[in-house]
Each structure stands twice: as C-alpha cells, then as structure tokens.
Amino acid sequence: MAGVSIATVSRAINEPTKVAEETRRRVTEAVASTGYTTNAMARSLRMRRSNMILILAPDVGDPNFSNILVGLETEASKRGYGLLIGNTQNDASRETDYLRFISSNQADGLILFTGHLPFGFGVGQDENRLPPMVAVNEPVTAQDVPFVGVDNFEGARVAAEHLVSQGHRRIAFIGRSPGREVNRLREAGYRAALTGAGLAVDPRLIIDGDGTTESGRAAAELMFVRDALPTAFLCVNDATALGVIISLNARRYELPRQFSVMGFDDISFASFVTPSLTTMKQPRHKIGEAAMELLLSLLAGEKPKSREVLFRAELIVRNSVSPPGA
Amino acid sequence: MAGVSIATVSRAINEPTKVAEETRRRVTEAVASTGYTTNAMARSLRMRRSNMILILAPDVGDPNFSNILVGLETEASKRGYGLLIGNTQNDASRETDYLRFISSNQADGLILFTGHLPFGFGVGQDENRLPPMVAVNEPVTAQDVPFVGVDNFEGARVAAEHLVSQGHRRIAFIGRSPGREVNRLREAGYRAALTGAGLAVDPRLIIDGDGTTESGRAAAELMFVRDALPTAFLCVNDATALGVIISLNARRYELPRQFSVMGFDDISFASFVTPSLTTMKQPRHKIGEAAMELLLSLLAGEKPKSREVLFRAELIVRNSVSPPGA
DNA sequence: AGCATTCATGAAAACCTTTACATCATCGAT
DNA sequence: ATCGATGATGTAAAGGTTTTCATGAATGCT
Known part of the structure; x- marks a missing residue:
C-alpha cells in the first residue's frame, strides 16, 4: 500500500x-x-446489493423492446447500474429460472416486459418478499406493479378520431389476443372515439389476431370473405397494420384512396412501407428512462407516487390515410 | 442447520x-x-468468477442483434451463465465504462458486436490480461479475437452468382463504410463472382453508403443522376436493399421486371416489402449459440481450434429478382 | 489382530470489501 | 492548564461461500 x-x-x-x-x-x-x-463481488457481498437490474422480456426481437431498452440502459448506467437480460419466450420455466438472479442477490430489481408476474412469484408468496419491480410495455394487472408506458386508451382514441376527422364512418379494429391489457385499452379507446362521434360500433368490423404481421393479413382477408368492409383499418400495432397493407396491396387496391390504414407504435419500418404508415408514436426512450428512474427510486426505499406513469402517444401522419375515396 | x-x-x-x-x-x-x-456474490467472491458474460453492442436495435442474442442466451443459460448487456452506441467512453464489469470481476468474458476492441484495451495493454472474448457479427481485425459468423465472402459470391445466373450482366454493388471488414468481404465476393463469370467490374456501379435504408435510397438516386444504370442491385445488407426498392418504387419502375434487387441478412421485414426481398440468410441463432459455446470453452481454458467459425449463408429466393426485362 | 487405505465430515482460512467503534492528536474555550 | 469537541485514521468484525487439511471411523488386507 x-x-x-x-x-x-x-x-x-x-x-x-x-x-x-x-x-x-x-x-x-x-x-x-x-x-x-x-x-x-466483495462489495456486493458486504453491501447486500449488486447494482444490477434484471430485465425479463418475452421476446428481445420485439421492435418495441430495443428502444425501451436503450432508455433503460441510459438511465441505469448513469446511475452506475448494470443490466442483466433474460429472454423468456413466455416460457414459465425460463421465467422461474431467471428468478435465481433475484434470490441469489445478483440483481436488486426487476423490469417486466412480460405483462405478468414471473411464474414462481406465486400468489401465496410472501407479499413483501417480492423485489422492487416496474412493468413496461405491458401492464401487469395481477398485482400492484407500477407501470410506465404510453396511455393506450387515449392514444387509440386519438388515432380513431383522426380517421373520423378524415371522414371515415366504417372503421375496423384489428386487435390481438383479447386477454391482453394493452389490447383491451386500445380497443376501448377505439370504441370511445366512435361513440363520441355518434357512430355505431359494428362488431363485424372488430377482429382479434395475435399482433403479428401474418395475423394482420389474415384479418384483412377475413374481412373480404365476410364481405363487411370498412373504409379504414385501425390496427392494434404496426406489425398488424403492415399485414393489412400487404393484403390490400396484393389485392391491387390503391392505397390510401380505397382503404386507409393506421397502426400503433411507430416501429422503424413504419416509414418504409408503401404507403408509409400513419401511426401513433410511443416515446420509447423516455419510457425506458422513466421506468428505470422509478425502479431505482423504489430501490432507494421511496414509495411510488402513483401506480402508473403514462406518456402521450403522438400522432404521426404519413401516407396511409386519406379521406375515403379520395 | x-x-x-x-x-x-x-x-x-x-x-x-x-x-x-x-x-x-x-x-x-x-x-x-x-x-x-x-x-x-459470496460464491463469486470465493471462486473468482461470476458466471456472467458481458455483451458489448453498438446498437441493440440492429435487426441482426436480437436474433444472435437469443442464440447467445440459449447457450449461456443452458450452462448457467447470465448475460450482461452494454449498449455502446459506438461511444468510446461508454465502451471504457463497461469494462469496469470486467475489471471488477462482474463478468468473466466478452462478446463483441462492435467490430473493434473496446476502447481502453489499448495496444500497450498487457496481452494476457485481456479477458476471453469472441467477436460476432463484425470481425475484429486488430487483435487475435476469434470470430463466429457467416462466411461473408462466399455468401456475397453466391448472391452475385445468382444474379448472373438470371442473366444479369450489369450488376451494381451498394456497400457501406469501406473501412468495415464485413463490407470488404462482401464486396470481394461480389467482385469474385463477376470476374469468375467473365464480367468486367464497372467502378461506376459500386457505391458506398453507410448501411442504412436512407443510404440505400441515396445510392439508387445517385445511379440515376450518373446515368450509369445496372439491371440489378446487390446490396450489402437488407436495410440498404429496402432503400433501393423504395427509391425504385417511387420512380414507378416495375419490380423486378425493370430492376432486380438483392439484400443480405434476411432480416424480418425482408419478406414484407413489395416486392419481397431475395436475400442471403444468416443463421443467427446458430451463430449466437456457437459464439457462446466458443467463449465458454475459452473460459474453461481451452485453446480455440481456429481463429474463426464460419457458417454458410443461405440463398432465400423471393420476388425481387428475375431475368432482366422479364 | 494389526496396519494401511478409503471415505465422510468438520475446522478454519481465504476471497475483498464496508463500517461501527476505538484511538489519538489537535485545537478552542473556560 | 484542563477539559471537551472535532477530525483523521486504524482495528476488527461481518458478509456467505469454497476448499485444503486434519480427524476419525470404517473397511480391507495380510
């Protein structure tokens, strides 16, 4: 020395x-x-904290994931925390497996992209043994997990109102698994906009998919089979909207003159489709930062001010929407 | 007890x-x-290893990243290792910052997506103090870092030969930063295929970009300005190819009749563009697994059998290529 | 029976910090 | 001149493992 x-x-x-x-x-x-x-290691052993955050995500390929991750990372590394990543593929055993990082003190807190408590944090679990957690992207309804994300209801309403303002009266909603909270909120926003504009909600114009491009395509095809056609499609996310556009393009419709299409999320490819996609943009970087900030404050022992932090989705006008027939 | x-x-x-x-x-x-x-923590302290691998990536949003990551993760968690992720944005100070995980024993090894040694592992650095590392996606030429990835030269040659076999004689190559090893190899493969087919390499048909969709668009536009037009575009990656397609679509050309376009990578959106993109597919999951396997064997003290593990890229035929004028 | 070998277990050191507590010196105030 | 307060530093415990070495029992061999 x-x-x-x-x-x-x-x-x-x-x-x-x-x-x-x-x-x-x-x-x-x-x-x-x-x-x-x-x-x-020695420091962590002594201090009983690792300065690591575990991120549990069902799919690291999800276009929403990476941008939120960058936000999380920005804030975390600013505060000296590291990010541990766990890709679960929605597999219960993998979720459980990743909890060893928590129980063995290798991670101090948890960011959930999964939309549910990790399998293994059973209901019977001693409530206060749960580590600090924050949900992101998909709210966790089961327990009292704070959520940071976009105001899905409001965003979908703004989207639907945009279509209404362009003169559309028959607007379809292509959703995803009805059990999902995000889907529920976005559909509710859609309904609210229609009702608010004095339009009836036609159940034949609401189709559930699974949020993939393929399901968007399938949904559009189904519409043609059923022969109950809208003049505009509001899709639960951009991937779905892309599928709808592909289907309409394949049928040689001219877009947006014959059909308008809207998405939600503003993923990177939204601007590269033809026609480029009008959509609602999530401030993903901000969401990531805010989520990490909240988690770290929980970690510091502070009580969360509110159960959720919501950002407004921003309307991004591109070329996939026009007045019907124009 | x-x-x-x-x-x-x-x-x-x-x-x-x-x-x-x-x-x-x-x-x-x-x-x-x-x-x-x-x-x-106690175990790591005692054993002097953390069972963590640090992943240094310039951009977690890169479409190649997430799939390789899944492969890395699969193999790592099978062997009881966790993944620490470091998003560097190619910022030297962030790279240096992340090295603290190595020097403080929080990570045992390193996976590099960056294509270069992290800033801070200077040349003067005591050679054998370097932690076990494996490069992925972009080879690291500076030092003796093992590389796991696709055979870029061979892949590009196969791609170019595919265009030749369709009857194309004037084939453009849209590259990216000439300094990049991946670019160098793919361009070399392109040249080899042309030469091998007895075709001259026309320097006016080779344009460098930066690998983004925007740069693909710019490159195509430049071709029209120069008025030295190819019948087919071979692009260094799918993002660039997408840009070329957007440009050609905007000019109302009919694809692939008037121009053929090929990409490289087979990112998820390649199949959703119109026309869907013919490209070379990287076995990303396998690459990730192999890279992690190699790293863990290095960690176990084994010497690498060879300096690189190469997989073959697979030709994926879709609708963006046809014989010229057909 | 006596000795060597094997096997299961315990004691204790080592890994490297952080921090409560003790010590000691210095300085200001009465 | 003495006492108390303040401030800088040292001592030692604690954190929870793994592992070397020692111990002792049981087993096998001659």
Missing part, C-alpha cells in the same frame, strides 16, 4: 470528504500506479 | 457424490424447508 490502512483506502475512494487532502492524494496515486480496481 | 456442518452443506449442494446418502437427504430437506438459496 501507500503507507495507509485498508479502511482509509476504502474511504478515500468512496467518500473522499472524510479523508485528509494529503492522504487522499497518496491513495489515488497508489491506485493509479498499481492499477487497482475494487472487487465488485 | 440440520445437524451438519457448513462445509458439508456446500458439498451436498455442489458435489452430491462426495457426501453420504443419508446426510444429503437431510441437507436437501433442510434447504427445502428454509427456502435457502446460495448467495451468488
């Missing part, structure tokens, strides 16, 4: 004010010359 | 064979009833 005790070194590094100017200088000097770096 | 020493518990858990049947039973029983889980 540099003529000083081990405790003083620790202090010199972590709380420089508590140590004399001269000693501090000697310590930093010695540190620099030896290339010493503090062993995070 | 269950009437047994702390050392025996450790043994019962980690090397069950070394402990008597009866004792083992008592221990597992006690573990189950108390809900004991071993503290990974």
Whole structure:
C-alpha cells in the first residue's frame, strides 16, 4: 500500500470528504500506479446489493423492446447500474429460472416486459418478499406493479378520431389476443372515439389476431370473405397494420384512396412501407428512462407516487390515410 | 442447520457424490424447508468468477442483434451463465465504462458486436490480461479475437452468382463504410463472382453508403443522376436493399421486371416489402449459440481450434429478382 | 489382530470489501 | 492548564461461500 490502512483506502475512494487532502492524494496515486480496481463481488457481498437490474422480456426481437431498452440502459448506467437480460419466450420455466438472479442477490430489481408476474412469484408468496419491480410495455394487472408506458386508451382514441376527422364512418379494429391489457385499452379507446362521434360500433368490423404481421393479413382477408368492409383499418400495432397493407396491396387496391390504414407504435419500418404508415408514436426512450428512474427510486426505499406513469402517444401522419375515396 | 456442518452443506449442494446418502437427504430437506438459496456474490467472491458474460453492442436495435442474442442466451443459460448487456452506441467512453464489469470481476468474458476492441484495451495493454472474448457479427481485425459468423465472402459470391445466373450482366454493388471488414468481404465476393463469370467490374456501379435504408435510397438516386444504370442491385445488407426498392418504387419502375434487387441478412421485414426481398440468410441463432459455446470453452481454458467459425449463408429466393426485362 | 487405505465430515482460512467503534492528536474555550 | 469537541485514521468484525487439511471411523488386507 501507500503507507495507509485498508479502511482509509476504502474511504478515500468512496467518500473522499472524510479523508485528509494529503492522504487522499497518496491513495489515488497508489491506485493509479498499481492499477487497482475494487472487487465488485466483495462489495456486493458486504453491501447486500449488486447494482444490477434484471430485465425479463418475452421476446428481445420485439421492435418495441430495443428502444425501451436503450432508455433503460441510459438511465441505469448513469446511475452506475448494470443490466442483466433474460429472454423468456413466455416460457414459465425460463421465467422461474431467471428468478435465481433475484434470490441469489445478483440483481436488486426487476423490469417486466412480460405483462405478468414471473411464474414462481406465486400468489401465496410472501407479499413483501417480492423485489422492487416496474412493468413496461405491458401492464401487469395481477398485482400492484407500477407501470410506465404510453396511455393506450387515449392514444387509440386519438388515432380513431383522426380517421373520423378524415371522414371515415366504417372503421375496423384489428386487435390481438383479447386477454391482453394493452389490447383491451386500445380497443376501448377505439370504441370511445366512435361513440363520441355518434357512430355505431359494428362488431363485424372488430377482429382479434395475435399482433403479428401474418395475423394482420389474415384479418384483412377475413374481412373480404365476410364481405363487411370498412373504409379504414385501425390496427392494434404496426406489425398488424403492415399485414393489412400487404393484403390490400396484393389485392391491387390503391392505397390510401380505397382503404386507409393506421397502426400503433411507430416501429422503424413504419416509414418504409408503401404507403408509409400513419401511426401513433410511443416515446420509447423516455419510457425506458422513466421506468428505470422509478425502479431505482423504489430501490432507494421511496414509495411510488402513483401506480402508473403514462406518456402521450403522438400522432404521426404519413401516407396511409386519406379521406375515403379520395 | 440440520445437524451438519457448513462445509458439508456446500458439498451436498455442489458435489452430491462426495457426501453420504443419508446426510444429503437431510441437507436437501433442510434447504427445502428454509427456502435457502446460495448467495451468488459470496460464491463469486470465493471462486473468482461470476458466471456472467458481458455483451458489448453498438446498437441493440440492429435487426441482426436480437436474433444472435437469443442464440447467445440459449447457450449461456443452458450452462448457467447470465448475460450482461452494454449498449455502446459506438461511444468510446461508454465502451471504457463497461469494462469496469470486467475489471471488477462482474463478468468473466466478452462478446463483441462492435467490430473493434473496446476502447481502453489499448495496444500497450498487457496481452494476457485481456479477458476471453469472441467477436460476432463484425470481425475484429486488430487483435487475435476469434470470430463466429457467416462466411461473408462466399455468401456475397453466391448472391452475385445468382444474379448472373438470371442473366444479369450489369450488376451494381451498394456497400457501406469501406473501412468495415464485413463490407470488404462482401464486396470481394461480389467482385469474385463477376470476374469468375467473365464480367468486367464497372467502378461506376459500386457505391458506398453507410448501411442504412436512407443510404440505400441515396445510392439508387445517385445511379440515376450518373446515368450509369445496372439491371440489378446487390446490396450489402437488407436495410440498404429496402432503400433501393423504395427509391425504385417511387420512380414507378416495375419490380423486378425493370430492376432486380438483392439484400443480405434476411432480416424480418425482408419478406414484407413489395416486392419481397431475395436475400442471403444468416443463421443467427446458430451463430449466437456457437459464439457462446466458443467463449465458454475459452473460459474453461481451452485453446480455440481456429481463429474463426464460419457458417454458410443461405440463398432465400423471393420476388425481387428475375431475368432482366422479364 | 494389526496396519494401511478409503471415505465422510468438520475446522478454519481465504476471497475483498464496508463500517461501527476505538484511538489519538489537535485545537478552542473556560 | 484542563477539559471537551472535532477530525483523521486504524482495528476488527461481518458478509456467505469454497476448499485444503486434519480427524476419525470404517473397511480391507495380510
């Protein structure tokens, strides 16, 4: 060492004010010359926190995932936290498996993209043994998990109102698995807009899919089979909207003159489809940052101000919507 | 405890064979009833390894990233390793920052998506102090870092030969930053195919971009300005090809009759463009698994058999290529 | 029976910090 | 001059494992 005790070194590094100017200088000097770096394992062992956050995501390929992740990461690394990632594919056993990071103290908190408590955090589980968690992308309805995301109801309403304002009267809603909270909210927003404009909700114009491009295509085809056609399609997400557009293009319709299509999310390819997609943009980076900020404050022992932090989705007007027949 | 020493518990858990049947039973029983889980921090401290792998990626939104990541993750979690993710945005200071995970023993090895050694692993760096690393997606040419990926030269040659076999004689290559090894290899494959078919390489038909959709569009536009037109475009990646297609669509050309377009990578949206994109598919999941397998074997002290593990890219024929004028 | 070998277990060190507590010196105030 | 307060540093415990070495029992061999 540099003529000083081990405790003083620790202090010199972590709380420089508590140590004399001269000693501090000697310590930093010695540190620099030896290339010493503090062993995070020992620190974690002693402090009983790892400065790691576990991220549980069903699908790291989801276009929403990566952008939110960047936001999470920005905030986390600003605060000295690292991100551990767990790809679950919605497989219960993998979820359970990842919980070992929590129970073995390798992670202090949890970000959930999954929309549900990880399998293994049973209902019987001792309530206060649950680690700090924040849900993102998909709210977790079961328990009291704070949610950070976009106001899905409001966003869908704005979207539907945009179509109404363009003169559409027969607007379809292509949804996804009805059990999903996000789907429920977006459909509710759609209904609210229609009702608010004095339009009837035609159940034949509401189709459930699974949120994939393929399901969007299938839904559009189904519409033609049923022969109950809308003048505009409001889709639960951009992937679905892309499927609808593909189907309409294949049928040689001219878009948006014959049919208008809207999506939700504003994923990167939305602007590259033909016609480019009018959609609602999620501020994903901000969502990520806010979620991490909230989680870290929970970790610091603060109580959450509210059960959810909602951002407004922004209407992005491109070329897939026009007045009907125009 | 269950009437047994702390050392025996450790043994019962980690090397069950070394402990008597009866004792083992008592221990597992006690573990189950108390809900004991071993503290990974203490273990790491003692074992001097964390069972974590740090992943350094310039852009977690890159369509290649997520699929390779899934492969990495599959293999890692099979072997009990966790994945730490570091998003660097190609920012030197962020790269350096993430190295603290290595130097503080929070990660045992490194997967590089960046195509270069992290800033901070200077050249002067004590060679053997470098942690085990494997490069993926982009080879690292500077040092002796093993690479796992697709055979870019061969893949590009197959692609170009496909165009030649369709009767194309004037084939453009839209590349990206010439400094990139991947670009160099793919361009070399393109040249080899042309030369091999007895075709001259026309430098006016080779344009560098930056690998984005926007740059693909710009490159196509530039071709029209220069008025040295090909009958087919071979693009360094799918994003670029998408840009070319957008440009050609905007100019109201009929594809693939008037122009053929090929990409490389087979990203998810390749099949959703109109016309759907003929491209070379990277076996990304396999690449991820192989890379992680290699890294873990390095970690176990084995010497790598070879400096690179290459997979063949697979030709995926869709609708963006046809004989010229057909 | 006596000795060597094997096997199961326990004791204790080591891994590297952080931090409560103790010590000691210095200084100001009475 | 003494006492108390303040401030800087050192001592040692604690955190939870793994593993070497020692111990003791049981087994096998001559």
